[in-house]
Amino acid sequence: MKNWLRTMASEPLPIRxxxxxxxxxxxxxxESLLNVADVANVVLADPLLAYQLLRHVASxxxxxxxxxxxxxxxxxxxxxxxxxxxxxxxxxPSLESRVAPAHMPAIRTAYARARFSAWLVKEWLALxxxxxxxxxxxxxxxxxxxxxxxALDTALDPQATPDEVAKKRFGVPYDxxxxxxxxxxxxxxxxxEMLSQQxxxxxxxxxxxLRCAIQxxxxxxxxxxxxxxxxxxxxxxxxxxxPRETLWQVLTQIALYLARxxxxxxxxxxxxxxxxxxxxxPLVSENEFLFFDWSxxxxxxxxxxxxxxxxxxxxxxxxxxxxxxxxVNPTDQTLRNHYRIGFEHEDQLIGAALSLxxxxxxxxxxxKTQAIRIAAPQLMTIRNRFQDSFFxxxxxxxxxxxxxxxxxxFKGLFYIDNAQTGRDIDDVxxxxxxxxxxxxxNM
Numbered sequence: 001m002k003n004w005l006r007t008m009a010s011e012p013l014p015i016r017x018x019x020x021x022x023x024x025x026x027x028x029x030x031e032s033l034l035n036v037a038d039v040a041n042v043v044l045a046d047p048l049l050a051y052q053l054l055r056h057v058a059s060x061x062x063x064x065x066x067x068x069x070x071x072x073x074x075x076x077x078x079x080x081x082x083x084x085x086x087x088x089x090x091x092x093p094s095l096e097s098r099v100a101p102a103h104m105p106a107i108r109t110a111y112a113r114a115r116f117s118a119w120l121v122k123e124w125l126a127l128x129x130x131x132x133x134x135x136x137x138x139x140x141x142x143x144x145x146x147x148x149x150x151a152l153d154t155a156l157d158p159q160a161t162p163d164e165v166a167k168k169r170f171g172v173p174y175d176x177x178x179x180x181x182x183x184x185x186x187x188x189x190x191x192x193e194m195l196s197q198q199x200x201x202x203x204x205x206x207x208x209x210l211r212c213a214i215q216x217x218x219x220x221x222x223x224x225x226x227x228x229x230x231x232x233x234x235x236x237x238x239x240x241x242x243p244r245e246t247l248w249q250v251l252t253q254i255a256l257y258l259a260r261x262x263x264x265x266x267x268x269x270x271x272x273x274x275x276x277x278x279x280x281x282p283l284v285s286e287n288e289f290l291f292f293d294w295s296x297x298x299x300x301x302x303x304x305x306x307x308x309x310x311x312x313x314x315x316x317x318x319x320x321x322x323x324x325x326x327x328v329n330p331t332d333q334t335l336r337n338h339y340r341i342g343f344e345h346e347d348q349l350i351g352a353a354l355s356l357x358x359x360x361x362x363x364x365x366x367x368k369t370q371a372i373r374i375a376a377p378q379l380m381t382i383r384n385r386f387q388d389s390f391f392x393x394x395x396x397x398x399x400x401x402x403x404x405x406x407x408x409x410f411k412g413l414f415y416i417d418n419a420q421t422g423r424d425i426d427d428v429x430x431x432x433x434x435x436x437x438x439x440x441x442n443m
Contacts, residue, residue, distance in 0.1 A: 001170045001177070008149040009055070009184035016111070017094035019046040027086045039082065040073040047114040047141040048148055049089060051185075054138075056080070056088065058186045071135035071190050099152055106156035107148055112258075112270050114144035117217040119254045121210045127242050127250070136210050139194045142187070143214050146177045157345070159221045164345045205239050212236040216251075220271060225312045226341040227321070303406065308339055310440050311414070315341045317436070318429050321420040324350055327412040328366075335362055335412060342420075349393035361386050366410035369441045371402040371434045373425055395419040400430055402437040 022042045026034065043050050050073060057076045077085050095107060118140035125133045147162045156165055166174035175196065182191050194207050216232045223229070233251075237244040259272035307325055315323050322342035326335040335354035343350050356363050361382070365372070374382065375398045383391045399417040403410065414437055416425065425433075 001172070001180075005177070005180050005184055008146070009181060012092055013048050013052060013149065013152070014093040014095045014098040015046050015049045015052075015089075017096045019049055020090070020092065020094055023086065023090045027090055034082065036074050036077055036082070039077055039085065043073050043077070044118075044137065044141070045115060047111060047144050048095075049092075050138060050141050051145045052092070053077070053085070053089065054142075054187060054191075055185045058188065071138040071188050073134070073138060095152075100155070102155045103151050103153070105158040106151040106160075109158040109270070110144045110147045110151060113217045113220075114141045114148075116220075116254065116258060116271055117143070117213045119258065120213040120217065120251060123250050123254060124209055124213065124236060124240060124242075124247060125206060127246065128240055130206070133206070135190050136194065136206060139191060139210060140214055142182070142191055143178065143195055146174070146181050149181075160345050161218045163218075168346070209236055209239050212239070223312055223315075223341060225315055227315060228342070230316075303411065304338075306440060306443065307404075307412075310436055311339050311341065314414075314416070314433065314436055318416065318432060320416040320425070320429065321418045322416065324415045325412055326354060326415065328356070328410055329353070333357070338412070347393070349390060352389050352393070354388075354390055361388065361391075362413070365401070366403045366405075366413070369403055369405040369438065371400065371430075371437070373400045373430050374398045375424065395422075397422050397424060400425045400433055402434060404437060404441055406441060 019042055023039075026039055026042070043053055053073065053076050054071065057079055060080070080088075095104070099107065118137045121136045121140055122133055125131075125136065144162070147156075147165060150156065150165060150169060154169070160168075162174040166172060166177050170177060179192060179196060182195070194210060212232045212235050216229055216236075219226065219228050219232075233244055233247060237247055240247070255271040259269040307327075311323055311325055314320075320342075322340070324340040324343065325338050327338040328334075329336050332353070333356045335356065337350040340350050354360075354362050356366065374394070376396055379391065379394060379396065379398050395417050397418060399415060401413050401415050403413045405411065414433070416429075416433060418425065
């Protein structure tokens with residue numbers, strides 16, 4: 001990891017071709033009409049460009065004084081001058097020409113997360129009349145840089161969180177990789193101070209809001225209704241002393257704004273696409289959606305959408321730690337996880353293909369719509385009888401499952417547990433769970 005970090009801390013890195021095109025256009029602009037703010041806006045839309053600019057400024061001896069080096073992009077450009085800026089960064093290679101196509105989805109996701117979280121912290125702090133917050137905007141961009149760098153030469157799962165990538169590739173938390181990289185680059189002290197994990201007593205409220213914005217953005221693919229996202233939204237509401245509905249409304253407006261203004265060619269419509277498939281009405285005027293041109297995934301059947309909405313509704317209604325849906329794969333007669341809420345990305349329970357051969361538990365369970373609640377004593381019996389990796393991964397306090405039949409066909413099964421809190425699935429939760437799935441089966 002050390003050698004890789006040293007390379008990322010010193011070597012020129014590619015940036016989006018859209019950024020290069022915008023820089024080339026500004027370079028051709030008459031000098032009397034050229035505005036540093038316009039150049040800074042290009043940098044602020046491209047995390048790898050912002051990172052390399054600040055890295056370069058921090059390496060210059062004459063500007064290495066702590067009071068001189070800041071996280072201000074306009075300030076950094078003025079320190080080196082426009083000519084040197086264009087000469088150094090206007091001819092960087094492009095991501096599209098340098099990086100393998102299979103690696104691009106993860107980079108596009110990291111870029112989109114960076115810009116979304118940057119705008120989120122900026123607008124959330126503005127709710128409390130705090131408008132001079134460029135350093136928080138830039139810090140949110142820098143957070144995604146190690147993930148971008150890792151994706152340059154490695155194909156990553158675009159839906160994986162930064163922490164999942166770091167633990168899989170390096171065996172350490174993402175914050176440690178980020179801290180090492182920023183230290184090697186001699187980044188301004190504010191970057192480490194704002195992005196490092198510290199206790200609530202030693203960091204101010206704005207830094208905690210920054211952390212909430214970054215975490216929400218990194219977990220958004222799990223569904224905005226998932227427990228981690230809802231919990232972090234509640235934390236941000238407490239920090240800002242604002243209603244959660246207000247913060248949610250700001251979030252939806254940013255998603256729509258970024259989809260309509262895809263600066264630097266980033267994949268910024270991904271968040272708006274997620275919002276377009278909301279399981280309940282959004283806390284924003286529906287008129288806002290009339291101006292947003294989107295189409296739902298045609299491959300997603302009406303049943304798929306109903307399953308997704310049901311799972312999202314159950315996550316709010318039941319209060320369980322984890323929920324999942326396993327769909328029947330007709331090609332090999334197995335059950336495979338399609339949707340999940342609250343699971344770690346590489347959890348064994350959702351990673352395995354569940355056999356549907358006649359001797360398996362799930363073959364008998366899938367003959368009709370039926371429910372089972374497995375308590376701790378029953379779980380030991382089932383584990384001993386079936387020797388299945390799925391049941392080995394079920395938490396020791398048990399779970400509940402319901403099979404779904406539609407039109408005489410086994411479609412899959414819903415699963416819930418309380419792996420984090422260790423609570424049992426009580427009668428009220430179990431009855432509500434059954435009622436929701438029976439309603440879906442009869443729709």
